[in-house]
Amino acid sequence: MFKRDSILLYSFGGAVLLITGFIFWSYYTPEWKDYQTEFQELVAKRFGPDRADRVPDGLQQIWVKELDRVDRCTTCHQGMEWKGLENAPSPFRSHPQDILKKHPLAQYGCTVCHGGQGYATDVESAHGFTPHWDEPLLAKQVSDLYLIKDKKAMMQINCNICHRYDRETAGADYINQGKQLVQTKNCRACHTINGRGGVIGPDLTNVGDKAPEQYDYSRMLGVKTAFAWHVAHIQNPKALVPETVMPNFGFNSKEAQSLALLVMSWQRASIPTSYRPGVQLVEQQTPEEAEREKQMLTGEGAFFVKKGCFACHSVSAFDIKSASDIGPDLSFAVADVQSRFGKTLGDFLAKPTGTMAVVLSTQIQLSDEERREAVDKLKIAYEKKINQQAQAAQEALNKATSQAEKR
Amino acid sequence: MATKRSTWDKIKWTWQPETKREAGDSIVRNFLLHWFPSKVTRQSLSWNYSFWLGTISAVLFLILILTGIPLMFLYVPSVERAYLSVKDLEFTVSYGWFLRGLHRISAHLMVAVVFLHLVRVFLTGAYKNGTAVNQNRPLNWVIGLLLLLLTLLLSFTGYLLPWDQLAYWAITVGTNIASSAPVVGESMRFFLLGGRTIDQNTLIRFYVLHCFFLPLGVLLLFSYHMWRVRKDGGLACVDQLSLEQKKGPVEPIKSKTYSLLGITSGRTVHVETLIVDEDQHTVTASPNLTRRLMAVTLGTVAVAALLTTLFRAPLEEAANPSVTPNPAKAPWYFLWLQELVTDTTFTIGGITINGALIGGIIVPGLLVVAAIAWVYLDKSPPAAVGVWFAKERRKQNIVFLTVVAAILIFTIIGTYLRGPYWNFYWPWQSWPTMPRQF
Numbered sequence: 001m002f003k004r005d006s007i008l009l010y011s012f013g014g015a016v017l018l019i020t021g022f023i024f025w026s027y028y029t030p031e032w033k034d035y036q037t038e039f040q041e042l043v044a045k046r047f048g049p050d051r052a053d054r055v056p057d058g059l060q061q062i063w064v065k066e067l068d069r070v071d072r073c074t075t076c077h078q079g080m081e082w083k084g085l086e087n088a089p090s091p092f093r094s095h096p097q098d099i100l101k102k103h104p105l106a107q108y109g110c111t112v113c114h115g116g117q118g119y120a121t122d123v124e125s126a127h128g129f130t131p132h133w134d135e136p137l138l139a140k141q142v143s144d145l146y147l148i149k150d151k152k153a154m155m156q157i158n159c160n161i162c163h164r165y166d167r168e169t170a171g172a173d174y175i176n177q178g179k180q181l182v183q184t185k186n187c188r189a190c191h192t193i194n195g196r197g198g199v200i201g202p203d204l205t206n207v208g209d210k211a212p213e214q215y216d217y218s219r220m221l222g223v224k225t226a227f228a229w230h231v232a233h234i235q236n237p238k239a240l241v242p243e244t245v246m247p248n249f250g251f252n253s254k255e256a257q258s259l260a261l262l263v264m265s266w267q268r269a270s271i272p273t274s275y276r277p278g279v280q281l282v283e284q285q286t287p288e289e290a291e292r293e294k295q296m297l298t299g300e301g302a303f304f305v306k307k308g309c310f311a312c313h314s315v316s317a318f319d320i321k322s323a324s325d326i327g328p329d330l331s332f333a334v335a336d337v338q339s340r341f342g343k344t345l346g347d348f349l350a351k352p353t354g355t356m357a358v359v360l361s362t363q364i365q366l367s368d369e370e371r372r373e374a375v376d377k378l379k380i381a382y383e384k385k386i387n388q389q390a391q392a393a394q395e396a397l398n399k400a401t402s403q404a405e406k407r
Numbered sequence: 408m409a410t411k412r413s414t415w416d417k418i419k420w421t422w423q424p425e426t427k428r429e430a431g432d433s434i435v436r437n438f439l440l441h442w443f444p445s446k447v448t449r450q451s452l453s454w455n456y457s458f459w460l461g462t463i464s465a466v467l468f469l470i471l472i473l474t475g476i477p478l479m480f481l482y483v484p485s486v487e488r489a490y491l492s493v494k495d496l497e498f499t500v501s502y503g504w505f506l507r508g509l510h511r512i513s514a515h516l517m518v519a520v521v522f523l524h525l526v527r528v529f530l531t532g533a534y535k536n537g538t539a540v541n542q543n544r545p546l547n548w549v550i551g552l553l554l555l556l557l558t559l560l561l562s563f564t565g566y567l568l569p570w571d572q573l574a575y576w577a578i579t580v581g582t583n584i585a586s587s588a589p590v591v592g593e594s595m596r597f598f599l600l601g602g603r604t605i606d607q608n609t610l611i612r613f614y615v616l617h618c619f620f621l622p623l624g625v626l627l628l629f630s631y632h633m634w635r636v637r638k639d640g641g642l643a644c645v646d647q648l649s650l651e652q653k654k655g656p657v658e659p660i661k662s663k664t665y666s667l668l669g670i671t672s673g674r675t676v677h678v679e680t681l682i683v684d685e686d687q688h689t690v691t692a693s694p695n696l697t698r699r700l701m702a703v704t705l706g707t708v709a710v711a712a713l714l715t716t717l718f719r720a721p722l723e724e725a726a727n728p729s730v731t732p733n734p735a736k737a738p739w740y741f742l743w744l745q746e747l748v749t750d751t752t753f754t755i756g757g758i759t760i761n762g763a764l765i766g767g768i769i770v771p772g773l774l775v776v777a778a779i780a781w782v783y784l785d786k787s788p789p790a791a792v793g794v795w796f797a798k799e800r801r802k803q804n805i806v807f808l809t810v811v812a813a814i815l816i817f818t819i820i821g822t823y824l825r826g827p828y829w830n831f832y833w834p835w836q837s838w839p840t841m842p843r844q845f
Contacts, residue, residue, distance in 0.1 A: 002452075002695045005702055012705035019712045023505055059499060070491070072498070119494040132572075132723040134844050142845045154845065211730040212842040224842040 031122050032059070035076040039092050046084065059121060062109040066272045071109035071118035073126065081105060099171070113158050114138060134212075146227065148257060150174070154227075157208075160265035163277050165194070177255065178262030185249055186323025189311030193266070198311050200363045201246060208267035216240070230260035245358055247326050296320050303377055304330065308364050317381035317388075334375075334382040346375045412436075422694045430691035440697065442633070444641070446689040447696050451642040456531070456795075459703045460524035464558075466707040467517040468625065474510040475618070481506075482568065484614040486607045489570035490725045497722060508715035514562050516711060518740050521558045525551060529807050532800050534782045535792045536639075537646030544643065545782040547635040550628055552778055557625050559740060564617035566738050567610065575726035576735040578605055578613075580745060584737070587763030604728065643793030648688055650789065733827040733841060742821030743814045744771060749829055774810070 036057050044052035060074045079085040079092040086094055095105075103113070111118040116137040120126035128136040136142060138154035148154070156172040163169040168176050182188070188197030191204045212226040219240050220232055232239070234256040237246040251259065285293070296305045301318025304310050309330065314322040317331040328336060337345045341353065349371045352360045360366065366374065417438045424430035431445040450456060481500055483492040496503035528534055534548035567578045582605070586596035601608030640646065723732070737745045747766030752759070781803075791797035796804055824831055826838040 002690065002698070005695075005698045009698060009702040009705065012702055012709050015709040016705055016712065019709065019716060022716060023502065027502060061499075119491070119498050121498045125498075132721070134724055136845055138845070145845070211727070212844050213730055213733065215842065217842060224840065226842065226844050229842075 032075045035091065036078065039076075039078045042079075042085075042088060042092055062105060064107065064109045064112070066275065067109065067112050069109045069112055069118055071111050072121055073110040073116070073118065074105075075121060076123075076126075077110075111135070114155060115158065145223065146231070146257065153257070153261065157261050157265040160262065161208075161267055161269050162271055162275060164265065166277060174258040174261050175265065178258035181251075181255060181259055182262070184323065186311070189308075189322070189324050190246070198308055198363075200308075200311065200359065204263060204266055206266060206268040208264045227260055227264060230263050231256045234259045234263075245355055247324075292321075301377070301381075303373060307366070307370070307374075315378075315381055317384045330378055331381045331385040333378050345378060346371065349374060420693060420697065422698065424691065424693055427691060430693045433693040433697075440693070442637070443692050443696060444637070445692050447692050448641070448645050448648060448688050449690060450644045450648070450688075452690070452695060452699055453644075456644050456793075457642060458523075458527060459699075460520055460527055462700065462703050463707050464517055464520045464524055465629065466704050467513045467520060467711070468629070470513045470708065470711060471510060471517065472622065474506050474513070475622075478506055478510060479618055484568070484610055486570065486610060486726075489568065489610065493569045493571075493722055497720075504719065505712075505715060508718075508720045509711060510565075511720045512714045512718070513711050514565060515739075516714075517558055518562050521555050522740075525555060526807075526811055530804055531643060531793055531795050532785075532787065532791045532797055533643035533793055535643070535785060535787070535789075537643065537789050537792045538649055539640045539646065542639045543635065544639050547632060547639060548782045549779055550632050550635065552775065554625060554628050554632060556775075557621055557628065561617060561621045561625065562740065563738060564613040564621065567605070567613045568617065569722055570610065570726045572723040572726060572730075572732050573721060575605060575728070576732055577737050578609070580735055580737040581741055584741075584744060584748060584763050584767035587761065588768045589764065592768075605726075646789065646792045647794065734825055734829050736821070736825070739818065739822050742825075743817035746817040746821035746825070 036055070040052045040055050040057075043055055055078065059072060060078070061070055061072045062074060063070050074080060077091045079088055080095045081100065082094045083097075084094075085092055088094070109118065110116070114137055115128060115135045117125055117128040117130075117133050117135065120128075124130055125133070127141075129141065138158065140151040142154045143149070143151045150173075153174050156175045159169055159172045160166075160175045163172065163175075167179065182193070187193065187204075190198045190200035191202065192199065193204050195205065210226070212224075212229075215226060215229045217224045217229065219242075220229060222228060229240070231253070233241070234249075235251055235253070236248055237244045238248065296302070296310070296319075299318060299320075301310075301315045301320040304313070304315050304318070304320055309315075310320050310322050312322060312324060312327040313330045314320055314325055315330045334345050337343070337348045341348055343351075348356075349360070349366065417436070420433035420437045420440060421429060424433055434440045434443055434445040478496075481492060481496055481503065483489055493507070496507045498504075500506075528548065528551065534544050536542040536544050563578075563581060567574045582596050582599055585599065586592040588595060597603065599609075599612070600606075601612050636642070736742060744767055747770055748762040749766075751762030751765040753762075754760070785800070785803065787797070787799040787803070791799040820831075823834060826832040827841065832838055
């Protein structure tokens, strides 16, 4: 009965020894060791054995305390700062040097720009395509997923986390395009961005922090990711959120991708001041833009600027230009409303229908007095416009008659 | 014959004693083994009476202490650093992944094995006193229950420490269930968390409990548990022997240490047990007990280490209070409760009955009370002590097994069959993919 215990004892002992042996073996043969050997061979071949001897071995890491990053990428990507390895095979190819001059490896590490899992020491986890790591390497693999040809496009999200207040960032084409669209389409008419803008849509200042789980994908086809949601939503807002008042701007897919990248870059990040690019922490305006805004705010039509009507409507009679021009020119509202809705402007403002019913009940609320003021001002605008038109017509007529007389 | 023995002599023992004297000496005069009897019955050594489950849980606890100590040097119990220090364990600390993995696997195994030990003790009626005097096995059952609760608490407090999503939300679910207790629920949760949310206060509380107070509690109760086992005359199956023995006077035994059932206080060597034919039923503890003990120890280590290398310990995203993973699950050994909470939550005419009180407090509370009361109410005869599925206790065992089966079924449903939004999914049905950033 008990004699067989010895067999058991030895077999369990053997099992423990085997497992211990396996653990030791795996400790001494990590994946990165092969890459380091390969790199040393490459260096020996190109620069001679002396240089190869001086290549550091063992785990390498860049610890950037200020940015709270530990990046062990250089354990395998050892040639990052080497000259003469520009055409070496991956993972030994050196990094483009221009950008490294402005972002020294020792001060920035790798993942703060490229994404990926800096802690990791095996290929799969390091590149971050493993479950439970939300920051994959923003390179070809991710670009391919969205059919973006530029494999560095996705990375520009990370550029703009620091460069969000730049008007333009060299090398970040997608982000630059996105920023330009934000200006020309005047997204700020409805959305607050960086503390400035309207309140009709949600504040987008930190929208990049929103977790992928927090979007509604129920009306979306294809991959369910935060990025895909943004692209789809920017291209056709009503398709994803039927009750939205956000207009369809008819963006093409490149424009929508640029905007999605920009939107996702708007993250709350605590960046040490020394890492901030040398710009003021406010959105910059050109002098013309500033002058124009001042004019609109002090001129005859200031009322429509202050109440936010100009987000969607121009009032050309008062020289107020809406950047988005989603709604009709209010200069003709007096006549327009009568013909479209069959009631006076005053009645319409008191009991609006359609989109204006939404806007006037939530975003822009007018008191009785303000409504009267609006009607009065728009009557003036209309008369002004009619007079202008009459005058123009008269002038044209005069011109035509004088030309006819000449003949 | 007093010979001078070195410290080494006091620790080592012979695996192949040539005489009974030598066999006895290797137990009695050995520092490490002196708490064992020098002779043990064959029954208590048998594999299929006890399955050695108590021993296995003790070995697992030993592994947990031995792996836990280096982990204490490597882990930083701070909200900012905890997750990173676990990442470092996984990726850069030499053998760190193995230390953490073995600690985790052993903890899971310990919960399971301690529970199985309880099942074994119940089904064999081993919580019952036999015929010997001064036995108090019901008390030891209660101590055992406390040890099970401490084991669960140890595992639960350890669950939070990696500070990842898994940890954060499992503790959220767990403590929310606790807060549904009437009157004291909210303040209990506040006390447990050190505030209203799981934050640094919670982490340090759980850490101190996990590394000091709970292990200390286990050590003290475990010592008492083992002492009681000896005082109660060893494993309950031994009591069957005394029932079978013919009555007859027993020669006074010269030395207490050589007796099998040296159990009575104040009686010293004059033990009035009925063991007649010791040789027939017993073997020397050395090497029969020591060798089997070593085999069980090595076997437990081997299985735990093998499982560690096969199943890497998970580490999810860093804890994020604003993003609830879907589904959010409590640790697996509490999933039967979470499942029970869902199943007892229903709405009648606009009033929602929250199952947390029923499933989270009342049912487990009743089970603990019933488990304590049961052993004092069980009046089955001594013939049912230490016997698997004794016919005198058939009804009891059926009731008990029904409860155990229910717990297991609910645990399996909660663990494997519940997907996003706690919806039910068969194993062959795939869960909807959860959205990602890119």
